[in-house]
Amino acid sequence: MSEAELEMYRAQIDEILEYIGKLNELDTANVAPMAQVLADDQSADATLREDVVAPCSIAGEILKQAPDPEPPYFRVPKVIER
């Protein structure tokens, strides 16, 4: 981000955080946090399932979307210096 962008965001985010500060009016010491919406058929671990291998035939198509593919890999700029 540029200096000008940082300056703009700093002011706007300050204002938004100040507004968000109104949540401190509420006493939530005894409230359990809500992380997700659960339906009646779902328990808190409803998003877990058996870890079973399933066939996936679109690996080639997925790689085609990469900016710099070298099948079967994605290529990135060098991260390890000599």
Added chain:
Amino acid sequence: MTAAWTIDGVREALAAKKLSARELAADFYRRIAERNSELNAYLTLSEERAYSQAARMDALVAAGKPLPALAGVPIAIKDVISTRGVRTTCGSKILENYVPPYDATAVERLEAVGAVILGKTNCDEFAMGSSNENSAYGAVRNPEATDRVPGGSSGGSAAAVAAGLAVASLGTDTGGSIRQPGSFCGIPAMMGSYGRVSRYGLIAFASSLDRIGPFATNTRDVAAILGVIAGRDSNDSTSTTAPVPDYRAAMEKPVKGLRIGIPKEYFAEGMDDGVRKKIEAGIELLKKLGCELREIHMAHTDYAIATYYIIATAEASSNLARYDGVRYGLRVEDDSLLAMYRKTRGAGFGAEVKRRIVLGTYVLSAGYYNAYYLKGQKVRALIAQDFRDAFRKVDVIVTPTSPVPPFKLGERTNDPLQMYLADIYTVTGSLAGVPGISVPCGKICGKLPVGLQIFGPAFGEASVLQLAHAFEQAGGGSL
């Protein structure tokens, strides 16, 4: 102008061989060619896919075989929903050339019952916005008043249907992004309960809030499409196994005696006078229909915006970390990996997306997690409790959809907080996970559409549609 096509109208015309599915699709593409340069509702057209599906439907007609539920119905898809082989940009430069290798479950289900996918509709970048002005591909104009915004983030999906450039469309709603553009463009628009419709293939903004839902010209078509896309999908573990009722049958039930809650907190200061008058007239109409009105209290309404902008931005900052120039989308080259990440994200994301990533990263950061993110999750629990308490006393809740009518393009773009505050009536239901619809409730000065919002309890879509349908049939749209 000819009367708008409906799902039943299309089926009857095809079955009676008044026209072919191919001719109908071609007619819609002709309309799009005429209006889209002005409205900017579509970003990408999927003609090849549409015509091959139309040919399949025409073959069924020729063979005298039964037609599926949405045979030949031209439908538009918001550009955050994946379509195999059809470019999907999320309204962002970072995905300008992204072509998904698979379909979203909702799209797959629509096509399985004969729908013809016309193309992809414009939206705020990654569905972040309330006016469609955050799209990297330009704003959409409101077909009802072309100097005004269509609402957002699903502005293109709403405008396409309102302008007769699709019979129906899919949008997504995270904090109001289906209901508010439905309200602004004068058409019914619905989000089912969280978990009702699979999110598989919906490119994530805030995973605990995102939902896919329909726009149409009438509530019966909304119900039909919701019925098709709803139901368990093993590819989305948050989708529920709860059975999908026949919404079209259920919505015909009489509404006499239905208990309607009117939350006092939704009628406080800040509402436009024109909107207030229309909503009050709408509530009068509900009384005439024999509904029982009850004033209720939803004590934490005033904290919903602050809560929403903590949770939605926190989830967005995590979800959008995947755009790193490695696996898909834009890459701006540099010799070092870190500089490549920075340049790619700096060039690929627009101003609102960056603002939300910064805010979301901040509220999740080690020193501020308890003060912001955890606090937000706790207040979210209080807001959800407000809804559960209310639904012990009433069957549905009625409110305005938006405190303001469609505003002028450019009028609000410089003040993000003011833009966020306009979501006040929709974000509550998003946080609670309940279903909601916006139905047309007249136009201010005969020009600017107003929407009436109806919330139901979790998985109470049938009651929501029942009241929306009765309201529409009683002339609520022309108040």
